[in-house]
Amino acid sequence: MNSSFQVLAWLMEQLRLPQTLLCGTGASLFHDVFARCLPIPHRLTDDPRWLTLIDDWGEVHRQHDVCEFLEHILQKNDYGLFQGTWQARLPTMAGETQLVDTGQCTQSIVLHMPSTYPTPSANSLRIQSLVDTWCRGIDRIHGLTVAPPVILLQLHRFTKQRDRVLKNHLKVQLDHVIQMPFFSGDRHNLSHRSYKLKAFIEHHGATPTSGHYTATLVNDEGSWSCDDGRAAKVKTMRGERHPTKTGYALFYSLDAALATSSDEGLAHTGDTHAST
Numbered sequence: 001m002n003s004s005f006q007v008l009a010w011l012m013e014q015l016r017l018p019q020t021l022l023c024g025t026g027a028s029l030f031h032d033v034f035a036r037c038l039p040i041p042h043r044l045t046d047d048p049r050w051l052t053l054i055d056d057w058g059e060v061h062r063q064h065d066v067c068e069f070l071e072h073i074l075q076k077n078d079y080g081l082f083q084g085t086w087q088a089r090l091p092t093m094a095g096e097t098q099l100v101d102t103g104q105c106t107q108s109i110v111l112h113m114p115s116t117y118p119t120p121s122a123n124s125l126r127i128q129s130l131v132d133t134w135c136r137g138i139d140r141i142h143g144l145t146v147a148p149p150v151i152l153l154q155l156h157r158f159t160k161q162r163d164r165v166l167k168n169h170l171k172v173q174l175d176h177v178i179q180m181p182f183f184s185g186d187r188h189n190l191s192h193r194s195y196k197l198k199a200f201i202e203h204h205g206a207t208p209t210s211g212h213y214t215a216t217l218v219n220d221e222g223s224w225s226c227d228d229g230r231a232a233k234v235k236t237m238r239g240e241r242h243p244t245k246t247g248y249a250l251f252y253s254l255d256a257a258l259a260t261s262s263d264e265g266l267a268h269t270g271d272t273h274a275s276t
Helices: 002-014 027-034 048-053 066-076 127-135
Strands: 085-091 097-104 109-112 141-146 150-156 158-161 164-167 172-175 177-183 190-204 212-219 222-226 233-236 241-244 247-254
Touching: 002 027, 002 066, 002 190, 002 212, 002 247, 027 048, 066 150, 066 247, 109 127, 127 141, 127 150, 127 172, 127 177, 141 190, 172 190, 172 247, 190 241
Parallel strands: 109 150, 141 177
Antiparallel strands: 085 097, 085 141, 150 247, 158 164, 172 241, 177 190, 190 212, 190 247, 212 222, 222 233
């Protein structure tokens, strides 16, 4: 829970969001974070505003899947910064477009990962490539229809085989800027919206309901690695990607200042892996 709160508070402060995007249960708690009004250390489970925020979330003292926990909070409360929609469309033989699925961005967009690196020389994957794979499904095209101020991406690191949970430990390069596909009209033509990395949550352990979660907060100057009971570790920005073998929940913010591309395909087709 701590990592979720750290990321949500960071997003709301860094993005300087208007009041209309900060309404809902728990808003006063986040405002106190901005104003530095909370005592240090502050125990969330002793704060009635936090307890109200999660009042129908069971077993608050047990470890939970952080993505499921975040989705519960975002769907329950009116946080405009995650309000957006996506669709899956299928081009038909008649040249028309069929709507086959739709979803809300208060739920994470799941990025499926291969079980091995795509080539023998590759030693990492790229988030942009995984986004492109999500966009170009086997029989459908995915894209945003309403671009949210912040988008939550989930790396599909966990799979179940019978009574076991297997974790994918492949290294993923988190691009600092990604292009999210966006439907320009009612057909299947795509443009793109630029999103910048603002935070990510890493999972340390064997299953999403065990182990430990930590948060990394990102801006243009560097990043801050946060863990329970410890001062944040500052890291300077190196290159245009952040490598991680434990990244699980990723948070990207819409960057209207960056140019967007318009085309009928993808900006990064053919780029399926990174070598560094």
